[in-house]
Amino acid sequence: QKEVEQDPGPLSVPEGAIVSLNCTYSNSAFQYFMWYRQYSRKGPELLMYTYSSGNKEDGRFTAQVDKSSKYISLFIRDSQPSDSATYLCAMSAVGDTGNQFYFGTGTSLTVIP
């Protein structure tokens, strides 16, 4: 079983739609949860990060973490064509038992004008 599971899509939505991207994980030791956006032929760009459970909002983006279900989500409101990219979830555990960093395989999103 992979440490992090992410539906690869592709996901195609009309401009203005609400987009929901999700990841599940198996390791309860993960403490930090991140979302990255990656445009074609570019490095990933950090969008959001959260520590432990809860919600975090930044403009049109909302990140949710449900540690009891081992499930994280990224919501994009009022999606724009410029949001078309691959979205990667990532999680990490840092501590005395060792440091672990894992990424999902990415979900490809296309926002149609």
Added chain:
Amino acid sequence: DVKVTQSSRYLVKRTGEKVFLECVQDMDHENMFWYRQDPGLGLRLIYFSYDVKMKEKGDIPEGYSVSREKKERFSLILESASTNQTSMYLCASSFALGPGAFFGQGTRLTVV
């Protein structure tokens, strides 16, 4: 803006060659990372460094080594390149190990 710069965007090397990938960051970050990204497998951690001369293996360190002689520079070394090391290599840096990282543009390495 944080800048993470990788020395090459594209590299073509022959099997058996020793390959050096260089990464420099300009924000005085303690932590630096090397990942490889492959279709269907996502990003996988090769090595990371939490201080000068300090390193820790990631998930797939076999066939790779790293060097961090100065805080701003982290090098990935392929001791004897093989075709299965053809991949996109991404360097990243961050202040803290937890809350994310800033990535370079990547080096597309092809081993023939």
